Amino acid sequence: MIVVGELSLWIALLLAVWSATVSFAGGRGRRHDLIESGERATYGAFAFTALASAGLWYALFTRDFSLSYVASQISANMPNVYIFTSFWSGQAGSMLFWCVILAMFAAIAVWTNRERNRDLMPWTTGTLATVLAFFLATTAFKANPFERLDWLPVDGRGMNPQLQNPGMAVHPPNLYLGYVATTVPFAFAIGALLARRIDTDWLAAVRRWSLVSWLFLTIGITLGMWWAYVELGWGGYWAWDPVENSSFLPWLTGTAFLHSIMIQEKRGMLRKWNIILVVATFLLSILGTFITRSGIIESVHSFAQSPVGPWFAWFLAVVTAITAWLVLTRLKDLEAKAALESMVSREAAFLYNNLLLVGIAFSVLWGTFFPILSEAVRGTKITVGPPFFNTVNIPLGLLLLGLTGVGPLIAWRKASLSNLRRQFLGPVLTGLAVAGVLLALGMRNGYALTSYLLAAFVAATIVQEFAKGVGARRSLHGERLVPAFVHLVARNRRRYGGYIVHAGIVMLFAAFAGMGFKRETDTSLSAGQSLTTKDPWGAEWRFVSQGVSTNRSLNREITAVALETWRNGEYMGLIKSEKRQYFDSQRRPTFDPSTEVGIRTDARQDVYVVLAGVRDDAAEIRVAFNPLVVWVWVGSAIMAIGGLIVMWPQAERRRQAGYAAELQPAPEFAGVA
Amino acid sequence: MKPRTKFLIGAGLVLATAGYLMASSIQATGMYYVTPTELAQRVAADPSLRGVGLKLGARVVKGSIKRSAGGREYAFVVTDGARDVPVVYRGIAPDTFTDEVDVVVEGRLGQDGTFHATTLLAKCASRYENAPEKYRETPGYRSAATKGA
Numbered sequence: 001m002i003v004v005g006e007l008s009l010w011i012a013l014l015l016a017v018w019s020a021t022v023s024f025a026g027g028r029g030r031r032h033d034l035i036e037s038g039e040r041a042t043y044g045a046f047a048f049t050a051l052a053s054a055g056l057w058y059a060l061f062t063r064d065f066s067l068s069y070v071a072s073q074i075s076a077n078m079p080n081v082y083i084f085t086s087f088w089s090g091q092a093g094s095m096l097f098w099c100v101i102l103a104m105f106a107a108i109a110v111w112t113n114r115e116r117n118r119d120l121m122p123w124t125t126g127t128l129a130t131v132l133a134f135f136l137a138t139t140a141f142k143a144n145p146f147e148r149l150d151w152l153p154v155d156g157r158g159m160n161p162q163l164q165n166p167g168m169a170v171h172p173p174n175l176y177l178g179y180v181a182t183t184v185p186f187a188f189a190i191g192a193l194l195a196r197r198i199d200t201d202w203l204a205a206v207r208r209w210s211l212v213s214w215l216f217l218t219i220g221i222t223l224g225m226w227w228a229y230v231e232l233g234w235g236g237y238w239a240w241d242p243v244e245n246s247s248f249l250p251w252l253t254g255t256a257f258l259h260s261i262m263i264q265e266k267r268g269m270l271r272k273w274n275i276i277l278v279v280a281t282f283l284l285s286i287l288g289t290f291i292t293r294s295g296i297i298e299s300v301h302s303f304a305q306s307p308v309g310p311w312f313a314w315f316l317a318v319v320t321a322i323t324a325w326l327v328l329t330r331l332k333d334l335e336a337k338a339a340l341e342s343m344v345s346r347e348a349a350f351l352y353n354n355l356l357l358v359g360i361a362f363s364v365l366w367g368t369f370f371p372i373l374s375e376a377v378r379g380t381k382i383t384v385g386p387p388f389f390n391t392v393n394i395p396l397g398l399l400l401l402g403l404t405g406v407g408p409l410i411a412w413r414k415a416s417l418s419n420l421r422r423q424f425l426g427p428v429l430t431g432l433a434v435a436g437v438l439l440a441l442g443m444r445n446g447y448a449l450t451s452y453l454l455a456a457f458v459a460a461t462i463v464q465e466f467a468k469g470v471g472a473r474r475s476l477h478g479e480r481l482v483p484a485f486v487h488l489v490a491r492n493r494r495r496y497g498g499y500i501v502h503a504g505i506v507m508l509f510a511a512f513a514g515m516g517f518k519r520e521t522d523t524s525l526s527a528g529q530s531l532t533t534k535d536p537w538g539a540e541w542r543f544v545s546q547g548v549s550t551n552r553s554l555n556r557e558i559t560a561v562a563l564e565t566w567r568n569g570e571y572m573g574l575i576k577s578e579k580r581q582y583f584d585s586q587r588r589p590t591f592d593p594s595t596e597v598g599i600r601t602d603a604r605q606d607v608y609v610v611l612a613g614v615r616d617d618a619a620e621i622r623v624a625f626n627p628l629v630v631w632v633w634v635g636s637a638i639m640a641i642g643g644l645i646v647m648w649p650q651a652e653r654r655r656q657a658g659y660a661a662e663l664q665p666a667p668e669f670a671g672v673a
Numbered sequence: 674m675k676p677r678t679k680f681l682i683g684a685g686l687v688l689a690t691a692g693y694l695m696a697s698s699i700q701a702t703g704m705y706y707v708t709p710t711e712l713a714q715r716v717a718a719d720p721s722l723r724g725v726g727l728k729l730g731a732r733v734v735k736g737s738i739k740r741s742a743g744g745r746e747y748a749f750v751v752t753d754g755a756r757d758v759p760v761v762y763r764g765i766a767p768d769t770f771t772d773e774v775d776v777v778v779e780g781r782l783g784q785d786g787t788f789h790a791t792t793l794l795a796k797c798a799s800r801y802e803n804a805p806e807k808y809r810e811t812p813g814y815r816s817a818a819t820k821g822a
Contacts, residue, residue, distance in 0.1 A: 233768075234767075339676075339677060340676045340677050340680055341676055342676050343676050343679045343680060343683070348676070348680060351680060351684075352683070352684075352687070355684050355687055355688075356687065359687065359688065359691050362691075363691060363694075363695055366695060367695075370699065370703070371706060374703075380705060381705070381706040381707075382699070382703045382704065382705055382706065383703065383704050383706045383728055384698070384699055384702060384703050384704075385702065385704070385779075387698060387701070387702035388695070388698045388699060388702050388703070391694055391697075391698035391701075391702070392691060392694045392695050392698060395690070395694065396687075396691060399687070522745060522764070522765060524745070579768075593768050594768055595768055610765065612745075612765040612766070615740075620745060620765070622765055
């Protein structure tokens with residue numbers, strides 16, 4: 001089975017190369033036999049990549065430690081669920097995992113377009129196959145998971161305990177799905193440029209793929225934040241680490257694209273810009289894997305140094321050069337079909353939205369690469385940390401939040417004064433009222449006040465839109481509240497799904513601003529001793545140590561401290577925080593001990609307890625109050641749900657009416673937009 | 674004025690602000706990342722570097738970690754092979770902080786030549802991967818029958 005797996009990897013590589021070659025040749029010579037052969041080779045490449053993956057899983061499950069990858073990832077006594085996930089926990093396996101997702105997406109893209117976009121498809125298929133061939137070749141030559149050891153270990157060292165967490169089991173697949181899905185829009189953009197068919201066809205074809213990518217990136221990034229928060233024990237969910245930044249970058253440009261695509265659909269503007277955004281999103285996702293895999297930038301959580309770095313660097317350079325050449329030679333076909341008519345218009349709001357998203361992406365990229373840049377230019381390595389990213393991105397982020405409220409409500413082309421008053425008077429007053437109340441309650445932090453002012457403003461615009469839509473349905477169709485709401489969203493998925501995403505964004509901003517009020521205390525407690533401290537809301541908390549306990553299980557030994565907690569004298573339950581030492585099947589310790597944070601969550605804050613160590617029977621602990629953290633997870637979940645609604649195919653009746661019908665507002669809202 | 678021109682002026686303002694923020698915050702919060710040898714050279718060349726925020730990357734000298742009675746203050750020595758720097762750190766150390774790991778400490782070099790760290794990151798080269806070669810000679814990991822390559 002392992003031999004079959006390795007062989008399949010090579011066959012898949014050959015098929016991808018074949019597909020790329022004949023697809024481009026077929027597109028050039030309009031040879032249908034070649035084009036079809038290229039498409040069939042894409043399906044074949046997927047089948048064989050899947051077979052190679054099955055081979056690796058087989059090796060992992062049969063615990064064949066003769067493979068270097070198996071010996072480096074698992075130990076015999078690990079639970080099966082983490083044997084399963086160890087497929088993507090290391091360099092070589094995750095490369096194969098990337099290949100199998102890419103091959104799957106390529107096959108789906110080719111299959112769903114077998115009767116559509118025929119002018120583009122040979123070029124698109126060729127581009128997809130080329131990227132796939134690159135990844136398969138890198139896997140086969142530089143990070144082959146089927147590589148054998150010249151000796152046979154009886155057991156492997158197992159997986160890092162920090163990765164033995166449900167969040168880490170599902171975080172990489174989501175992120176990879178998001179990263180890899182950017183390849184399809186990229187392939188369509190390149191296909192459109194090569195075929196010189198740069199109208200809106202390719203946009204329609206890629207909109208849903210961009211959403212797929214955005215959705216998985218959103219979920220993947222959130223899971224990564226959650227994992228860092230519960231597993232690493234430093235008390236936060238975002239540290240502006242290079243690896244985190246590298247997942248944020250394609251998300252930013254992808255989000256910009258999902259907005260600017262609307263301008264091109266409606267007004268025929270931003271045609272060059274959209275191509276650039278699609279390509280940039282793809283390149284940034286490759287750059288992200290490059291940063292993670294090459295060890296080029298110091299990161300707390302990067303893979304070990306590896307030989308795939310130079311291959312990725314070359315790939316990035318070549319793709320950038322080819323795209324630049326394609327765009328420059330086709331500038332004439334990419335002229336805008338309309339001009340900006342007013343600064344007070346939806347177009348202008350969207351342009352600024354794009355400017356801010358790309359600006360944020362640029363500053364994050366700059367900060368991430370600054371150590372390398374400064375070393376290259378001035379000979380000294382200068383690093384920038386969270387202060388840099390916060391100084392730059394908080395103001396830009398707040399402007400963006402404000403636009404989130406303005407963009408969807410302001411009129412296209414040129415807004416009139418009455419349009420502005422009707423749409424914005426209520427929300428602006430709401431925002432000011434909320435800020436006023438917070439000021440009166442004693443909040444003096446300027447950024448926090450601005451955040452809550454804008455969050456309330458945006459929330460009010462969203463509520464107003466839903467109220468209007470539901471009200472219209474109720475009076476027109478005589479529907480009750482809930483059915484009216486459901487139908488409203490179901491009939492206008494792009495619009496109301498978008499509002500739901502925005503509602504999630506509002507929650508995220510409110511939660512981020514809350515972290516500014518975090519408080520923490522370090523102390524050392526023996527059994528019976530207590531700590532009394534105040535939370536940011538002004539309540540008094542008392543923590544009484546129940547002492548330290550230890551217990552052993554199959555592959556780990558757990559040291560735990562339990563704290564009884566009281567808030568203002570009211571009993572709030574027990575918080576348990578652990579330290580774990582993992583063992584292999586010979587009961588030798590593997591890795592250093594890891595922390596399991598004790599967290600008590602409610603709507604106001606998380607009480608976050610870290611057991612740093614035990615000394616003379618006293619538990620050394622850090623107690624932190626992290627305000628509003630739960631709203632990060634809720635907000636992200638709402639964003640994902642909104643994204644799903646936007647993505648979900650329309651009902652049959654409307655689909656037949658064609659893509660154009662989707663863009664028209666339903667009759668009852670014709671006056672609104 | 675054309676709307677396009679107005680937009681470009683607005684865009685220019687946004688970008689200029691962002692650029693200014695980036696430049697000024699690099700000035701204010703950017704930190705030199707140095708090894709012990711570089712640190713010694715730089716301080717020799719420019720004594721005002723004492724008291725400036727720095728990042729120091731080096732390896733913990735085996736057996737040098739000492740914890741104070743309270744347990745939350747650490748004193749240890751880091752080295753890059755050529756130079757040693759004593760470090761004191763107050764706070765919670767990460768799980769991976771032990772002898773001979775690579776650490777990155779952030780803080781200031783005091784007048785006494787001790788590095789006063791405010792953050793301590795421990796890096797583990799094999800953090801997420803255990804190269805089997807590393808424990809090849811560890812007793813018990815080698816099976817009786819060794820396969821050929």
